[in-house]
Amino acid sequence: MSTVEETTMSEPGLACCTPLTGTPMSAAQAEQVAPLLKALADPVRLRLVSLIAASQGGEACVCDLNDAFDLTQATISHHLKVLHSAGLLDRDKRGVWVYYAVRPGALGAVANLFDTAALVPA
């Protein structure tokens, strides 16, 4: 055991993200939000979240996710762990299968960051 120690968030608070525009972001706040974005800043993990969110019931079995990629089962498991550790995914073991679901409000918290970014009109 060595490094993985996030605990970035264990509570459904998710009260992290102020707009990003408007007033400058504090250093502490940036340190808190960055791991969330880092967890999402990977093509595979992005697709994983998307696949899970678009699945029936908002949850997906690992076995199904595994088939959607040309990667080892170990690698997929690793990515799911990263997303879970970041607080983005919920984990539910049912019998032999494990189901992951997007934690409610997790993506919304991130969306809040860029929300005011609706300065797009121009």
Next chain:
Amino acid sequence: MSTVEETTMSEPGLACCTPLTGTPMSAAQAEQVAPLLKALADPVRLRLVSLIAASQGGEACVCDLNDAFDLTQATISHHLKVLHSAGLLDRDKRGVWVYYAVRPGALGAVANLFDTAALVPA
């Protein structure tokens, strides 16, 4: 090499992001969006974007940004380059000074990704 567009610089790929929820994201689309998130997935760069966006006129001089951090000028310059290369920041040299501004619509494109994330149940 099953290449994707390199987007190494300056291309307004901003017409990228479908919702993320709803329908699963394609591999190509994930590869296109991930670099954007990766550029933002750093506390320093997050604060840089925030500082610039919150500045008067939506732009900020490098000298001012430099003073806001306990980092070397070389490091700040590096981070600004990363953000610029990702298409998030515009660069404008005026005399001796260089001003960076958040590219219009850049954050909005990212916001679009998490937008439908309003699946927040309650």
Next chain:
DNA sequence: AGAGCACATCGACGCTCGTCGATGTCTGCC
């Protein structure tokens, strides 16, 4: 022409990340 400032680039360093094969742990079934 020369000096001085603002910013970019270079080369190097330690650290983290994404991926893999191998192995461990738990569950359900014969």
Next chain:
DNA sequence: GGCAGACATCGACGAGCGTCGATGTGCTCT
């Protein structure tokens, strides 16, 4: 009990990242 399947964990590898000091480039003013 034992075996097979579904996931997680371990250890290792190459590649990339964040940071630094040193140096380069372009502008302004004297």
